[in-house]
Amino acid sequence: MNRSGIPEWLRALDARLIEFTRRTSVPALRVALGVVFVWFGGLKLAGVSPVAGIVADTLSWLPASLAVPGLGAVEVLVGLGLLTGYAIRVTLFLFTVQMVGTFAVFFIMPERMVVDGHALLLTTEGEFVVKNLVLITAGLVIASAVPIARPEKTLGRMFIEKPGDAMRPADRRGGPPRG
DSSP: OOOSSOHHHHHHHHHHHHHHHHHHHHHHHHEEEEEEEEHHHHHTTTTTTTTTTHHHHHTTTTOOOHHHHHHHHHHHHHHHHHHHTTTTTHHHHOOOOOOOHTHHHHHHOOOHHHHHHHHEEEEEHHHHHHHHHHHHHHHHHHHHTTOOOOOHHSTTTOOOOOOOTTTTTTTTTSSOOOO
């Protein structure tokens, strides 16, 4: 035992568990969020989504026969991107647009979101939308784990990424501009 009174074997186990959690939690969150998006999008594509009516009403400028499966296709695409990690920046962009878009219903049809105009008394549909704050936060956690893009790999060495040198062309040798 050490000075804290905690046996060494328990401290070692705790350290291993914490390290395991640090390695696996963000990938597990990415997969879980991907499953939710594929599932919900698939329901819309199959024409059996319980929220098809609110989607159609929110996107009323589009025919429901296009709005609901179109959103479903975007959700499946986002879900597959999350599951595979492929094109994760594009995936997270589409995720953000879709998630922010879900709150449009509060402005388009507030009467469906709150009871008798009381902002804190949500309807079932309002609760369904507000829970997206948790999904948005999950997306932020996933985005925080995406490595910072190295411009020489993502933009063909056209630009460098350094404070004060933003968007300044790199020199012909591919390195940062010289002084």
